[in-house]
Amino acid sequence: MKKSILLQKKYLRQNKLPDKTGHFGVFGGRFVPETLIYALDELTKEYSRAKQDKKFASQLAFYLREYAGRPTPLYLAENLSRYLGIKKVYLKREDLLHTGAHKINNTLGQVLLAVRMGKRRLIAETGAGQHGVATATVAALFGLKCDVYMGEEDIHRQALNVMRMKLLGARVINVKSGTQTLKDAMTEALRDWVTNVRNTYYVIGTVAGPHPYPEMVRNFQRVIGDEARAQILKQENRLPDYLVACVGGGSNALGLFHPFFNDSKVKMIGVEAAGLGISSGKHSASLEYGSTGVLHGSKSKILEDKFGQIKNAHSVAAGLDYPGVGPEHAYYQEIKRADYVAITDKEALEGFKLLSKVEGIIPALESAHAIAYLKKAGRPIKKNAIVILCLSGRGDKDLHESH
Numbered sequence: 001m002k003k004s005i006l007l008q009k010k011y012l013r014q015n016k017l018p019d020k021t022g023h024f025g026v027f028g029g030r031f032v033p034e035t036l037i038y039a040l041d042e043l044t045k046e047y048s049r050a051k052q053d054k055k056f057a058s059q060l061a062f063y064l065r066e067y068a069g070r071p072t073p074l075y076l077a078e079n080l081s082r083y084l085g086i087k088k089v090y091l092k093r094e095d096l097l098h099t100g101a102h103k104i105n106n107t108l109g110q111v112l113l114a115v116r117m118g119k120r121r122l123i124a125e126t127g128a129g130q131h132g133v134a135t136a137t138v139a140a141l142f143g144l145k146c147d148v149y150m151g152e153e154d155i156h157r158q159a160l161n162v163m164r165m166k167l168l169g170a171r172v173i174n175v176k177s178g179t180q181t182l183k184d185a186m187t188e189a190l191r192d193w194v195t196n197v198r199n200t201y202y203v204i205g206t207v208a209g210p211h212p213y214p215e216m217v218r219n220f221q222r223v224i225g226d227e228a229r230a231q232i233l234k235q236e237n238r239l240p241d242y243l244v245a246c247v248g249g250g251s252n253a254l255g256l257f258h259p260f261f262n263d264s265k266v267k268m269i270g271v272e273a274a275g276l277g278i279s280s281g282k283h284s285a286s287l288e289y290g291s292t293g294v295l296h297g298s299k300s301k302i303l304e305d306k307f308g309q310i311k312n313a314h315s316v317a318a319g320l321d322y323p324g325v326g327p328e329h330a331y332y333q334e335i336k337r338a339d340y341v342a343i344t345d346k347e348a349l350e351g352f353k354l355l356s357k358v359e360g361i362i363p364a365l366e367s368a369h370a371i372a373y374l375k376k377a378g379r380p381i382k383k384n385a386i387v388i389l390c391l392s393g394r395g396d397k398d399l400h401e402s403h
Helices: 002-014 034-051 054-068 078-084 103-116 130-142 152-157 159-167 182-195 213-221 223-236 251-260 327-334 345-359 365-375 396-401
Strands: 074-076 088-093 121-126 145-151 171-175 200-202 242-246 267-275 291-295 298-302 338-344 386-391
Touching: 034 103, 034 182, 054 103, 074 223, 078 088, 078 345, 078 365, 088 223, 103 121, 103 130, 103 200, 103 213, 103 251, 121 130, 121 182, 130 145, 130 159, 145 152, 145 182, 152 159, 152 171, 159 171, 159 396, 171 182, 182 200, 213 223, 213 251, 213 327, 223 251, 223 386, 242 251, 242 365, 251 267, 251 327, 251 386, 267 327, 267 345, 267 365, 298 327, 327 338, 338 345, 338 365, 345 365, 365 386
Parallel strands: 088 386, 121 145, 121 200, 145 171, 242 267, 242 386, 267 338
Antiparallel strands: 074 088, 291 298
8 A cells, every 4th residue: 555655646746657668657668579669669759749739739629629529518417326326427428429439539639640640541450349430430531541450259249330430431351360359450450550560550549559559549538537627627616536437448447537647536446347257257357357468569457377378358348358458557556546346248238228228328338337337236436426437438339239
């Protein structure tokens, strides 16, 4: 406990992580083939320039507002609050954005970088399909070629989003290796990038991967928390007691959490996928039940066996079906700034139905894990609490999975 307090104080003094090498404490960094160092250095330099460029900030703000539909509402879910016996549960409505999820925040930022760098082709990985749709969308908007890697298993269970990507002009590349899910799609996308670094920009969809992606994606997603902070202060004249969000790679959660990091009284709860139950071994709870290791270019908490081989992950929610997590989440856990819990497939499906029936809002199965946590017996949330939950996406894509 003493070590975690000291680490938190160090973060508060710095107020800036990752460090220059892309580390959040011992997590993060770069673990990639030499052939990718050039591309990552090029991206790091361009992103550094863009952060200081008022024109870039103005362009991004324009597209977030006029194209994506920001700001999103902070909705007081009165029926849900009554049902749960919690004073006030607010939903940050990322499901109302263009394309139906928070992913568009990140892809708009990254496509503007790609254009600045003169790249004419975008590649991406996707699990639930929402990042693939968001990447295909911005590629169409800016007239770029787009290839999206997607596991065969996810292609079957997210058929609607596959249709959307193809309609938008993207090529969906079927990944048949491994578990045929998000992990394998990301592996294939990285292999593509190694071969085509000169003309191709890799749009990573979450706060994972080699530096600068964890920092960059977090910063493009922090608009969620920046808006929520201003909105809750306006509506309640105080900060919330709890922030709750689902965690796969973890971009929607960090987008909400990061602007509240220095507010030590605001508790943060990330909800991972317990799948068929932790004891079954078929889950995606990397933070709670994983170990420190390297996956897809960075050091974080991952699911691996005693030989260091990556285990198969499982979740009913394709966007959480990943055997790793962003390195900043691993750091938050290490210093005890955030708590992480796990919700099963069965519980998530109950959360999916609950929000639909009591609020008339059909959530993505990923977000349904966070809803289910609020319903779970034994949760530490007090009855008089104010909670902000990130509703990261809508559930149209998951209707056939919910039965």
